[in-house]
Amino acid sequence: MTPPRTPDRSAPSRRGVLFDVDGTLIDSSYLHTVAWWHAFNQAGHDVPMHRIHRLIGMGSEQLIDELLPADRDRDGDDAIGAAHGALFSVHWPGLKPTRGAAELLRRCTDAGLVVVLASSSNVTEVAAMREALGSDDLLTAVTTATDAEHSKPAPDIFAAALEAGNLRPEDAIVVGDARWDVESAWKLGLDAVCLTSGGISETELREAGAVAVYADPQALLDDFENSPLGRLVPAG
Template structure:
């Protein structure tokens, strides 16, 4: 797998490089509810009673922003790092059992077969992303992978997708984001990127469309089945 961008933003035949930036949690890996439970447990351990439904709606947002949204502003923020660390530790229990969402691995391969650059754009840390890559089993079709270490600010800021564009040697006009949360749509929009969404993370089609998603599918399998007429297929066709 190539981990650094090439010198040119075009293919050998002179066509511009086109690619897809994939969010991972909830989009390619069925983990949104595992994160919800891990955060719920982490908050409880720190003495905060936060309902799961509030947590779930914020999955995909960066840890710092998520904690700020869910806890009182006048709290002792010195404990925030410990809550984030507890979430990571609690979520790690599930690494060995992580599974792709329906059709996720096949969609990655279909994109690569269509000549698209495939980049994983995750805000998770390196070890979590490694566990998710293991579950996907598709490193051979990935051009690049970005993690939390590649972004100064997490979603809904655009840093992670900006890093993914750079890693894939892609221009915004020749790339599309695939995600599962409104944070993915907002981050993409700030860079002039269209976002295609899937509801496998538990966020409704209505909410994703209201956020600005150009197309919404039930899961990667449905997107795969409609690939040719989808925004991804049209991007590949040039």
């Protein structure tokens, strides 16, 4: 796997895009939903899929806290998280990008924007998704769960992505697919463009504070010049 490009720390006016991965660049939100559903069932918890799906993109610890009773025996939480990871890994060979994902990354790079992947998934999951995306040559940096003390909706992963890309909040935009992306971005003063490719409605994403909503990366690419990403492109 080709390593991300080394950031040019001397660049005077770097602007860039922080991309969430699951549900945004990789069509995996429903695979995560099914994996969590099986993991909960294996641990004896009956959690409906629709409740799980609405929380995809939130960190594992927070997701489990939201879905299970507060008075549960928390000693089993780590095993549930590990089971989800193992069940999701079965799907790695078949992971596919969302429509237009790789092309959007290239358009950003060609326009002079820094591209950073900002995922709360672990290193091995992110590696599998990068393999499916096949766009490592377009990336300036990649951040994973190991780069953040707290996962979404905490802002840690986007803070790490800003640092990795040598970007200021006023010079960057988040692209994600969940309200947790919007909430995390907002805490750092970042605008968030959202995609409905993760299965969350445009209405909910706009109510969360997304500055623009598109169906998928291809739709955002088709409107690139008029989008918040296009307006971020350095002049000249």
